[in-house]
Amino acid sequence: MASPLNTDHFWMPFTANRQFKSKPRMLVSAQGMYYTSDDGRQILDGTAGLWCSNAGHCHPKIVQAIQQQAASMDFAPVFQMGHPKAFESASALVAIAPEGLNRVFFCNDGSEGVDTALKIALAYHRIRGDALRTRLIGRERGYHGVGFGGIAVGGIAGNRKHFGPTLAGVDHLRHPLDIGRNAFSRGLPEHGAELADEFEQRILALHDPATIAALIVEPLQGSTGVIVPPKGYLQKLRMICDKYGILLIFDEVITGFGRLGSAFAADYFGVVPDMIICAKGLTNASVPMGAVIVRQAIHDAFMSAAPENAIEFFHGYTYSAHPLAAAAMLATMEVYREEQLFARAAELAPYFEDAAHSLRGLPYVKDIRNLGLVCGIELESQPGKPGVRAFDVFLKAFWDKGVLIRTTGDIIALSPPLIIDKAQIDQLFTSLAEILQS
Ligand SMILES: Cc1ncc(COP(=O)(O)O)c(C=O)c1O
Numbered sequence: 170m171a172s173p174l175n176t177d178h179f180w181m182p183f184t185a186n187r188q189f190k191s192k193p194r195m196l197v198s199a200q201g202m203y204y205t206s207d208d209g210r211q212i213l214d215g216t217a218g219l220w221c222s223n224a225g226h227c228h229p230k231i232v233q234a235i236q237q238q239a240a241s242m243d244f245a246p247v248f249q250m251g252h253p254k255a256f257e258s259a260s261a262l263v264a265i266a267p268e269g270l271n272r273v274f275f276c277n278d279g280s281e282g283v284d285t286a287l288k289i290a291l292a293y294h295r296i297r298g299d300a301l302r303t304r305l306i307g308r309e310r311g312y313h314g315v316g317f318g319g320i321a322v323g324g325i326a327g328n329r330k331h332f333g334p335t336l337a338g339v340d341h342l343r344h345p346l347d348i349g350r351n352a353f354s355r356g357l358p359e360h361g362a363e364l365a366d367e368f369e370q371r372i373l374a375l376h377d378p379a380t381i382a383a384l385i386v387e388p389l390q391g392s393t394g395v396i397v398p399p400k401g402y403l404q405k406l407r408m409i410c411d412k413y414g415i416l417l418i419f420d421e422v423i424t425g426f427g428r429l430g431s432a433f434a435a436d437y438f439g440v441v442p443d444m445i446i447c448a449k450g451l452t453n454a455s456v457p458m459g460a461v462i463v464r465q466a467i468h469d470a471f472m473s474a475a476p477e478n479a480i481e482f483f484h485g486y487t488y489s490a491h492p493l494a495a496a497a498m499l500a501t502m503e504v505y506r507e508e509q510l511f512a513r514a515a516e517l518a519p520y521f522e523d524a525a526h527s528l529r530g531l532p533y534v535k536d537i538r539n540l541g542l543v544c545g546i547e548l549e550s551q552p553g554k555p556g557v558r559a560f561d562v563f564l565k566a567f568w569d570k571g572v573l574i575r576t577t578g579d580i581i582a583l584s585p586p587l588i589i590d591k592a593q594i595d596q597l598f599t600s601l602a603e604i605l606q607s
Contacts, residue, residue: 194567199226202586202593204573212567215597216575217586220391220423221449224504225588231455231500238496247275247490254499255490261502262451262460265432267441272468274461274482275490279422280314282446282459283385287318288484289444290383290416293467296474299414302382303338306372306415310344312392313385313420322385325393338380340372346396348547352536353529354397355522361399369409378413383443388434391423394580395545397538403440410443416467417442422459426450426505427587429541430515437541443467453501458494510587514542520591524598525583531605533558542589546581546601555579562604570600 176190195207202225204212217223224231238254245252259273276285287305294302307313307322314320320328321336324344329335343364351358373381388403390396410417424434425447431437433445444467448459475481488494505511518541525544526537536547548558559576566572574597575582583597 201225201227202589210571213572213593213596215566215573215583215585217450217584218454219449219575220428220584221454223426223428223450223587224453224501224508224510225586228453228455228500228504230504231453231497234496234500235455235493238493242492245492246487248485252490252492252495254492254495258490258495258498259460261499262447262462265502265505266445266462267433267435269441269464270443270445270462271465272463274463274484275494276459276461276486277457277488277491277494278314278459279420279446279448280316280319280459281486282422282448282461283313283319283322283420284316285459285484286418286420286444286446286461287322287383287385289461289463289467289482290418292482293416293470294382297470301380302414304376304381305336305339306342306368306381306384307339308342308344308386308390310346310390310393310396311341311385311387311420312390313387314422340376342368342372342384342386344390344393344396345399345402346390346394347399348536351399351538353526354538355526356540357397358399358538362401362405364399365402365405365409368406369412373409373413378415381413381415383416383418384410385418385420387420387422388424388438388440389429389540389543391543391582391584392577394547394577395538395543395582397540398438403438407440407442416444418444418446420446422446422448423543423584427511427514427541428543428584430518431511451501452494452497453504455501456491456494456497457488458491458498508588514587517587517589517591517594518542521594524594527598528602528605531602533605542587543582543584546583548579548581550579562601565604565607566600570604572597572600574601 196204197207198205262273263271274285276282305322309324311324313323317335321339324341345361345364347361350360419442421433429437435441443464445462452458471481522539525539528534533548535549538545551557556578559579563576566574
């Protein structure tokens with residue numbers, strides 16, 4: 170008989186370790202829309218893992234690409250060397266990126282992508298002789314990963330308060346969630362575009378716009394509970410950035426690769442930033458990989474500022490464009506294209522929206538917000554116990570219904586793989602309805 174699993178040594182990330190280890194929730198295999206748990210149950214994946222397995226799990230094409238690559242070249246350096254798939258991956262990404270964003274810096278995840286983009290922004294101004302531009306602006310409730318750059322521009326108290334002052338000179342916009350005026354909005358909320366004006370009126374006035382290097386936002390804030398931007402809000406941010414020479418960075422770690430029914434949220438909103446950070450769905454999460462897609466003019470400024478034969482940008486990771494990740498990425502892009510998964514997400518979005526809003530009126534449901542194949546269901550908190558109610562729903566969904574959901578505070582977030590079908594959407598929301606009713 171197999172000895173029981175020792176759970177002592179793995180210090181689990183973003184997890185209530187003691188709670189988990191008292192009754193572990195173990196996943197042992199995955200296929201398509203389902204995980205299998207260690208007790209042999211099929212678990213419907215309502216969260217694409219962690220917003221990342223957009224094409225479903227263990228897609229044969231991606232699996233094969235990784236296996237072949239592992240057997241032919243496990244690693245190659247990309248410092249002063251190259252391998253073809255690194256360049257092919259960059260081209261494949263540019264092929265689906267908004268026009269003008271055509272240079273790609275590879276890293277290993279979203280957090281590194283954020284740090285990379287912030288460093289590019291700071292260095293870009295510096296090499297152009299605009300050295301006063303050192304401030305970075307983020308947003309309340311923004312999640313930009315866990316590097317020091319990311320937590321500085323991020324706006325989640327829990328991710329910041331234990332770690333000292335992080336970066337100097339950072340400020341934050343208010344987040345646009347306004348349940349008072351926008352509760353139960355379907356798609357983009359009507360109210361709140363004026364919050365973008367605050368960027369100009371308050372933040373820029375306070376700091377002098379000529380000191381600001383970049384504004385970084387998630388087009389749709391995912392991790393802190395699905396905050397959908399109000400109509401016209403992102404367009405305004407773009408206009409203000411243009412007016413003052415500030416770079417606009419979209420963190421599309423969640424919204425990239427079809428989540429909103431288009432390759433990027435930039436396409437969905439018709440707002441082209443100066444850099445896009447992506448990760449997760451980039452390889453269908455099969456091998457870690459992140460990337461920053463950069464406007465050519467930014468890249469070219471680095472090329473022309475450095476002497477010949479000199480390194481233009483002092484940044485990089487041992488595993489930038491790792492061969493396994495590059496192979497997985499190329500296969501993933503093929504799968505997205507062949508199976509038309511972004512279009513599929515767009516087609517399913519109205520059905521998903523109706524299913525999500527069918528929970529309106531159930532006990533404790535305070536707000537429902539959605540866009541594309543993502544929705545947030547905000548519950549009333551138990552007095553004095555924030556997060557307990559939603560976590561209870563999470564546990565019941567896993568143990569009693571065989572459904573994987575994600576919670577943040579008292580908000581349930583759903584973001585299934587884009588291969589989900591209507592019956593599975595029904596299963597997801599019916600399970601939640603039954604739990605809330607009980
Ligand atoms: C918007 C956003 N940026 C950055 C990250 C960090 O990505 P990673 O966990 O791959 O470092 C995440 C992760 O969820 C994210 O949602």
